[in-house]
Amino acid sequence: MRIICFGDSITYGESDPINGGWADQLKNDYVLAYQDSIRQETVLYNLGVGGETTDGLAARFNNEYLSRAINSQKSLVIFSYGANDIVIHKNKNIVPIKYFIRNLSQCIEFAKSKKSEVILLGLTPISESIEGKENQHGNIRFDKDIKLYNQALEKLAQKNQVLFVDTYSKFCKKGKQNLLAKDGVHPNTNGHLVIYSIIKSKLNFNIDF
Numbered sequence: 001m002r003i004i005c006f007g008d009s010i011t012y013g014e015s016d017p018i019n020g021g022w023a024d025q026l027k028n029d030y031v032l033a034y035q036d037s038i039r040q041e042t043v044l045y046n047l048g049v050g051g052e053t054t055d056g057l058a059a060r061f062n063n064e065y066l067s068r069a070i071n072s073q074k075s076l077v078i079f080s081y082g083a084n085d086i087v088i089h090k091n092k093n094i095v096p097i098k099y100f101i102r103n104l105s106q107c108i109e110f111a112k113s114k115k116s117e118v119i120l121l122g123l124t125p126i127s128e129s130i131e132g133k134e135n136q137h138g139n140i141r142f143d144k145d146i147k148l149y150n151q152a153l154e155k156l157a158q159k160n161q162v163l164f165v166d167t168y169s170k171f172c173k174k175g176k177q178n179l180l181a182k183d184g185v186h187p188n189t190n191g192h193l194v195i196y197s198i199i200k201s202k203l204n205f206n207i208d209f
Helices: 022-033 054-066 097-113 143-160 168-174 189-202
Strands: 002-007 043-048 075-080 117-121 163-165
Touching (some): 002 022, 022 043, 022 189, 054 075, 054 097, 097 117, 117 143, 117 189, 143 168, 163 189, 168 189
Parallel strands (some): 002 043, 002 075, 075 117
């Protein structure tokens, strides 16, 4: 089994100095599971890129996928995008929602054409303290956009018959302020642990949804 995780700095593991983020925690699970075996049957690739939007994903996805997938093995692709797509620039989102969905649709179609399973990971919330405020990078985010993009992701998942994982509701239920780093955007170590736990609960070694 090949598990290929595409995303931005949240997937990469930023703001989790202890475990390296949710994707690396999953990767370590599989390393430990096969530590006494001759070979590792399930391999996870963390392809998170800081600052990336779905425009960047669409440009690199096919080549990145083909360089890691093996025809004789099942593959699972996890997409985790939106935190940068929603950023406001010149009074609009950097990647407007219709292009956000177009980009992901192209990648899902390609992955499914190669018989891969797909998971769409929803956007996590931001802190109220940064709502509508420009940060040190000149970025502005709104919670209303997070909700709209999450709704669009859920509809996209239903349309393509793939799994949508709602992280927003879980963060809010557990108290998002305790799960976000000081920048108000990235999950902290506890936040990454929540994402990891949600995804792990959806997976087994057979990837049987």
